[in-house]
Amino acid sequence: MKAIYSPHYTSPENLEIKEVPTPIPTKDEVLVKIHATAINDYDWSMVRGKPFLYRLLYGIWKPKHAIAGMELSGVIDDIGEAVTQFKKGDKVYGDISEYGFGSFAEYVAINEKALVLKPDVMPFEEATAIPHAALLAYQGLVEKGKIQKGQKILINGAGGGVGTFALQIAKMYDAEVMGVDTGEKLQNMKTIGYDEVIDYKKENFTKRDERYDLILDAKTSQATWSYAKALKPKGKYITVGGTAGNLILFGLSSGLVSLLTQKKFQLLALKPNQGLDVINKLYADGIIKPSIDGPYGLEEIPRLIQYFGEAKHTGKVVIKL
Ligand SMILES: NC(=O)c1ccc[n+]([C@@H]2O[C@H](COP(=O)([O-])OP(=O)(O)OC[C@H]3O[C@@H](n4cnc5c(N)ncnc54)[C@H](OP(=O)(O)O)[C@@H]3O)[C@@H](O)[C@H]2O)c1
Structure with a gap:
């Protein structure tokens, strides 16, 4: 072969x-x-x-x-x-x-x-x-994030594989979804349904006054304290990826930040193929593509x-x- x-x-x-x-x-x-x-x-x-x-x-x-x-x-x-x-x-x-x-x-x-x-x-x-991107999005938002109807959600690294599926899943829950990415992807992100897009090269979303119920992150590009500030009380932050260095820093800081703020910080370890039955149904119903x-x-x-x-x-x- x-x-x-x-x-x-x-x-x-x-x-x-x-x-x-x-x-x-x-x-x-x-x-x-x-x-x-x-x-x-x-x-x-x-x-x-x-x-x-x-x-x-x-x-x-x-x-x-x-x-x-x-x-x-x-x-x-x-x-x-x-x-x-x-x-x-x-x-x-x-x-x-x-x-x-x-x-x-x-x-x-x-x-x-x-x-x-x-x-x-x-x-x-x-x-x-x-399998990979859809399940990172599904396990992150639904299984770990326990997404609820009508929540305000931010996706960091929103124009990539995980972000695209995450948007489709969040919209099933009538969520208001912000997407952070850059370049030509921003226009496409608007077209596929993000309520608002933020260019990470021009603006740091954690410095805005807006607060989110749930942040799903494919990049782990900010300090854990900054994410904590961008979350509502009892808000959740789930990361699915980023550089090894950023993930180590996240691992070292998230326990303390969680203790001090009562907000949840979790790193998702993908369970391969777990949930593909649900994804198959969402695909057949035209909800994800x-x-x-x-x-x-x-x-x-x-x-x-x-x-x-x-x-x-x-x-x-x-x-x-
Ligand atoms: N948790 C697990 O078990 C597991 C398993 C496998 C993979 N992963 C991880 O899951 C992630 C996969 O995500 P993906 O497939 O969606 O990646 P992707 O397709 O590469 O998308 C990531 C997006 O984030 C953008 N971006 C880059 N830097 C950014 C920043 N500072 N702030 C905001 N956005 C930024 C990228 O833009 P540019 O194109 O301009 O860079 C890209 O559009 C990877 O980090 C991977 O390591 C996790």
Whole structure:
């Protein structure tokens, strides 16, 4: 099969497409013929081995997984003898990162628990764009944030993958939603339904007089004290991401700030695929829809990982095989 093979840490543009053996599923695994995959933060750091701290997860000297990629949609091509959930021909999708990587290839063999059935109404290119970003938004707003009808919500990093889904979910709750981002994305954010947009390069939203019930953050770009000031009494702040340095500072300060202000500060650790049943229903009802950059071809992945790392993409970068 063809795969983007990366046995050493390297600059994404040095990656090559190679002919490698098609994997054989073990007893708990299914072999998936991949129809579409997407680029994620994990790929940008796993291919380069940067930040260095991440090598504790990915392998100190070289990547444990020579083929990156963790979101996919495709068709079950073969099954191991102990597989109970799927049969050949089933259409599936999911975030496979809990069980392995390897979606930048024509096939992957992966534990059956890494996948769910793909609804027929959801095209492969859209399905692959959903698991990671939609579930960060859903688990952040609904499960951790316990969003309530009519709340005032702010999304920081609002024009990215998570922000776009978060807006769609917040609107189900008739929330008033502010979005913080910059550049050309601001116009698009207005078009897709943000009530107000704030350009983080021109204004620090925490210095406004406005107070929010819930802040969902994809960037952790402010000090925890500043977020506390922007929250209403008993308000909640949930972060899903940011640089390692900012997240460490958040971890060190949030307990104290919470104790002093009685406001809640939480870091979401994504539970892969948990809640995709709800997302499937929201998709079928036309409430959520991914925003896609692409689809591109497999051979374009080296360039696309660099493009993603430089934040030149809009929406989810999707590759169709
Ligand atoms: N919690 C978990 O378990 C988990 C798992 C996987 C990933 N993650 C994290 O989840 C996040 C994914 O978010 P995403 O897919 O929505 O990212 P994304 O598509 O890269 O979007 C982030 C947006 O934030 C904007 N931005 C940059 N700096 C900002 C600032 N200072 N203030 C406000 N906005 C700013 C970016 O604009 P520019 O394009 O101009 O930079 C971009 O539009 C990442 O941080 C990732 O590390 C978390």
